[in-house]
Amino acid sequence: MLSIKNLTASINGTPVLNGIDLEIRAGETHAIMGPNGSGKSTLGKVLAGHPAYEVTGGEVLFEGQNLFEMEADARARAGIFMGFQHPIEVPGVSNASFLRLAYNKKAEAEGRDELDPLEFDDFIHEKIKVVAMKEEFLDRSLNEGFSGGEKKRNEILQMAVLEPRLAILDELDSGLDIDALRVLGDAVNKLQRADRALLIITHFPRILEIIQPQFVHVLSGGRILKSAGKELALELEERGYDWVLEEAAAGGAR
């Protein structure tokens, strides 16, 4: 589904990704872990099409299409979704109408029927159950005055509404207490399907006890230093990141 080959990127002339290779197939869950400043959030933003980053080399194919020939909105309509670490507040626009707008833009792109406000009302009331969101959050302005946890809940609701092929969840666990993490982790698990892939970006292994990945990659200095199965997450939980960095240095990684 997603094929990343020797990807390099920079921001304001400073290199931040220094040759990433990664294959993600439908049905898989991958975790990208790493210390702060390792480039893991950058990878998510580059894949989602953040305009501040310049792709300086390599290629990314998403379902056979060259990702870098598409603007961020075209990537979203093609099925890439990024759950933000810090979702933006948009006062004056209700959450429900924003969700409907986003849903209809995607439906239009896929040649499906758009939903009118009444139809969407039924649709969204089913979806909010998945993330245990209170109904009042639909009428409030998009993310405005939401707590950190409520914003993350809203991100997963958007994922449930937009039904992406590839969902990149950037630090879903930050700002969440353990109960909220459980609810949202379970919701993400329910949303995982054979034709969908998940890329979980996280600093802490805790979330990976709930959303269990088949593949764990450790990123540092804009490179993947180590890839392994989910047992790597447990090892990182116990030992931290330093040993991976040391091992990579000793192994002669550039």
Add this chain to the structure above:
Amino acid sequence: MTSAVASNLFADLLSGPRPSEWDSLREEAEARLARRDLPTTRDEDWKYTDLKALGAITFGPAPRATVDVSGHLLPEMVGNRQVFVNGHHSPHASCASAVPAGVRFLPLSTASEACHALGSVGPTHNQSPFEDLNTARFVDGAVLLVPKNLKVALPLHLLFLTKAETPITVFPRLMVVLERGAELELVEEHHGEGTYLTCPVVEIRVAEGAVLRHERVQRDSDEAFHLGTLKAEVAKGGQYHSRTLSFGARLSRQQPWVRLAESAEATLDGLALLDGAQVADTHSFMLHAEPHARSHQLHKCIVDGHARAVFNGQVLVAPKAQGTDAKQQSRNLLLSETARVDTKPQLEIYADDVKCSHGATVGALDPEELFYLQSRGLNADDARNLLTYGFAADVLTHIPVASLRRALRQLVMARTQAASLGDLA
């Protein structure tokens, strides 16, 4: 010393006959105007708002006119409206049958009571010349009086319409008195077509514990000049909450002045949506005269084309006004390279135990916000329009009259090119 050379707008406008009644009030205003010329950008107070174009137009008095008001009526406006056309009361378009007993809501020309209060609100010096022009030449206006402890459930509407076939002047006048413990929601709208100068003057007295909510909508014509004055005195524990929405006029200026007594509260929110060569200026004055009063101002401008917005927010905290809580925010969105905003907070604080905050932002749309919306599948144009709409619509969210809120949202959607995005409310 007088000059016979330059034609003076004020002298021209005062050359006609003085309307009947309020003689002494009018004489004083005329005397002050006789000593004044049209302000220029050399006056500190008018530094950013150039009235040259106004001075170049010869205005005549406003004739009586009839206007089809149906397009201006909202579903809620049945039996609770007074309509003025070209400054004259329009009895056929008005309908006050649903106004609760005890509330006086009628044209000045038929009111005998409350008129002694006219001209009594606010400071007795430093009147704007446009307020004086109104005082000298208004022909009619509205009186609104809510008696003690009466809470009016139904919003009352005032429509000031102008129809100018040739350039005319109009002087809408409004006196609002809420007695102790009274509550009211008032909607004041200005609409017009053609070239005209309108100088509305609104005087408000909110007595102890009374609450007035005031929505003000300015949708004057693109050729109009709107130079308005509002003065409100809020007694102990009273509340005055207003929201001024400026969409129209070639050049507009709002000068709200509010005096807060002990533990009183005021909100002066504003939104200006400007395009083309429009100019919208707000010069506000919030006077914390006594202890423990609270004030809140959020002024937003969206400026496109060559348009220009000016905000000058004065807050004065008197020496005895301990425990004052004053907040002021000026937020401005520039949508073009040639749009311009001049914003200036002006805080004068003479008490030591106060909470005063102010802030001003001027900028374009935030790229992070645009990216967020694009990452949800909205194209760049839709994302820009949605954010612009949201910036403006935020001010409309709490308008309690549902149909007015909807109508203004639609107007804002059309003006921010967000109409294609469907219902965003």
